[in-house]
Amino acid sequence: MHPWIGRSDDVRLGALTAWVTPELVDDVLAECGRGGVKPGALSPRFMVYFTLALALFAQDSYDDVAENLVGALEGMDETIPNRASFTRARQRLGPEVLEAVFRRVRGPVAPAKVGRAFWHGMRLAAVDGFVLDLPDNKANREFFGGWSDARGAPAGFPQVRVVTLTETGTHASIDARIGGFNGGERELAVQMASSAAGMLVIMDRNFPGVELWKAYTHAGAHLLLRARSTVASRPLEVLADGSYLGRMSLAGQRASHPGGVTVRVVEYRIDGGELIRLLTDLLDVEAYPAAELAALYHDRWEAESAYRQVKTFQRGPAQVLRSATPALVHQEVWAHLVVHHCLNGIIMQVAYGEETDPHRISFVKVLKHVRRSVIRQTKDAVSAVGAFLAILEAKVRRKLDTGPRRSRSAPRVLKRPDSKYSPSVKKQQHGPTQQVPAKVITLSPAMLQ
Structure with missing residues (x-):
């Protein structure tokens, strides 16, 4: 025995x-x-x-x-x-x-007194995703998928995709879903909508879509999403603070299609750079000022900080998971x-x-x-x-x-390139992290076309 x-x-x-x-x-x-x-x-x-x-x-x-x-x-x-x-x-x-x-x-852990975890009485959360490398074998590659080269041959490791709903004030996980590399983050994000009731959820420009919007708003959540330049780009009504109402449509449909949704659009620039467009369902310009919403979007990066904790510190940098089967x-x-x-x-x-x-x-x-x-x-x-x-x-x-925290900036580079001979790798500007002045946010008021 x-x-x-x-x-x-x-x-x-x-x-x-x-x-x-x-x-x-x-x-x-x-x-x-x-x-x-x-x-x-x-x-x-x-x-x-x-x-x-x-x-x-x-x-x-x-x-x-x-x-x-x-x-x-x-x-x-x-x-x-x-x-x-x-x-x-x-x-x-x-x-x-x-x-x-x-x-x-799982679930939020910040009490009401933690100010950075709340905004106007709403708990702040962010949805984003990351991937983890898996042992390269037939079972994992067939189940999860992974990168392939120009000829369609497997390249690199198979990868599992993880999408989380993260409390930005603490990095705690409110909900999570696991999928394959070939699956989309948006589909996994939709499955977590019921866990976001009463929260203000921030997402990047990979997520906006009518299905996701309806799933979260019907569940009682509020949204602050970055959008591409083609989404809700036509002002229907300009609001007092320069933001405007627009329509986000179903793929391939006109803006007037009844399946679409009305959104409030906030546009701004950081240090005079590219134009950033945010979509929100918070339509009251007095209760939810555009300048505050623009400054709030930066909190989305707390999800990336949480992923760094998992991938770099807890798992270990560039570490491959140990499991050889999908289960x-x-x-x-x-x-x-x-x-x-x-x-x-x-x-x-x-x-x-x-x-x-x-x-x-x-x-x-x-x-x-x-x-x-x-x-x-x-x-x-x-x-x-x-x-x-x-x-x-x-x-x-x-x-x-x-x-x-200090305002810092570092060149964004590909840490694990597929080939050292890739032209995009050669063009990357490496350098140390540097302290920089606070970013200046400038709203871009809309005008009716």
Whole structure:
């Protein structure tokens, strides 16, 4: 009989156990039909924590992650099961359990007193997406897809697409969807509309469309979307602040088609640059001034900051996910989303206790502290959370606080080009990040044509 039988259920996930409690895990396992399993060395509850630990220690091997989990339990670190056993246990667990855990812990975490998380009483959120590289095998490429060259031959890694609804004030995940590389971000975004009720949702110019607009507004959400120059470009009525009412039509239809929607259009330039067009359903020019809406669109970049936390710091830069089958890829991505959300929940809790902006607290340092909590506090994780948070709050004053954000600029370059001989790569201007003056936003009043 393996020494882990009857003991693996005692394993916890350090400070993250306060968010992913054993009770929550057991409820999810029962809900997904994984409960009541005969006790074994790799019990279902242990495998939930192990899969989350794979995301927390993304660059470690299976046995290293297992040692991190059981190191505080006497004797367990001496009898680590082999890699094949962990893989089979992950396959038995399936992706549905980790998705259900995400559905239980997700949601906004900023209280009403966090001003940057709200605007005119509406919680601010952003929708955007990113992709993650996968092991290059037939199963992953057929299921998820990936880049191809001019001849249609596979190029680079297969990729999974993730689209999230992110709370801009904290980087917490309100909702998320997973799809293939060949699928569109807009289709995944539409599926999250019901989670955005009562919020002001910001999106970039890849998303505007009548279907998405109706899905979010019918769900009780408000929208602030950047649009291409051809969308709602004809003013129907110019408003007092220079913004105007226009029509966004169904693809291939006239603006007068009844299937379209009426939108308010705000146009402006930053430092005299290109004309930026925003669409919103907030039509009251006195309650929602155009200048404030133009300045607010910048908060969309908080979603990119959240993705950097996942892709660069939590997963590791340019790291390929470890899962070799589509089901395990889904499981691994959901685990990353759970861990990332919980880490930002910790940051918000610490920031609220210290009355500071959560964006000023270093995600990297909190990530390292949480990893250490898994190794050091496995035995008594839940009761140690209070002391853990107290330690973080004390360190905010010395180490974790990164200070107020500065206006900075850096050349936007392709970090992983397909070929070093590509002409577009040669033309890129590399350079250091530099501090720059605050951007000047200038509204461009519309005129009836």
